[in-house]
Amino acid sequence: MTFTPSTLFQYANQAALLGWLLLLVAPRWRFTQRLIVSGAWSLGLAVVYTVVILSHYLGGHASEGGFGSLTEVAALFxxxxxxxxxxxxxxxxxLAVGAWASRDAQQRGVPHLLLVPALLLTFLFGPVGFLLYHVVRRWYAVPQVASAL
Structure with a gap:
């Protein structure tokens, strides 16, 4: 099977969408906890990213573009x-930010309905959802574990 950028794009989108759906509708389900909230799903996407970078981007197109200007970044893409x-x-x-927010919200006791808007905004607009979750989490302290004497 030959992978093209278009087919990998579809697979990556479907994988990420599944992760987001699980965070939104079943955040405490064991499957969601083990694969999404733990960060394992994001690590899978990181592997895909790394393979794409190493096998294609660092090849013949390595000299195209750069990070010094917007024009150079446009040339990269x-x-x-x-x-x-x-x-x-x-x-x-x-997705890694969404998994972290979900994990943090569960530890702090943030009601899931308050987390959902931040997750949706993170899914759609990344930093906006991250910012919103940081505002929400200020009102919920991490519970202190009582030490046994």
Whole structure:
């Protein structure tokens, strides 16, 4: 089976969407806890990102573009493999932030209904949801564990 940027894009999107759906509708389910909240799902996307970068981006297109200007960044993403890598980068990090927020909310006792808007915004607009969750979490302290004497 040959993978193209388009097919990998579809698979990565479906994997990320499954992760987000589980965070939203079944955050305490054992499967969700083990694969999504733990960060394992995001690590899977990180592996895909790494493979794409190492096998395609660092190859013949390595000299195209750069990070010194917006024009150079635009040149980087003219190649479909580099564009795919950039997209998987977003999917991976946004889901990792959502998993962290879910884990943190469960530890702090943040009601899931208050977490949902932050998760949705993280899914759609990354940093906006991250910011919103930081505002919400200020009202919920991490429970202190009583030490046994």
């Amino acid at each position: 003219r190649d479909p493999w580099a564009l795919l890598a950039g997209w998987v980068h977003y999917l991976c990090f946004d």
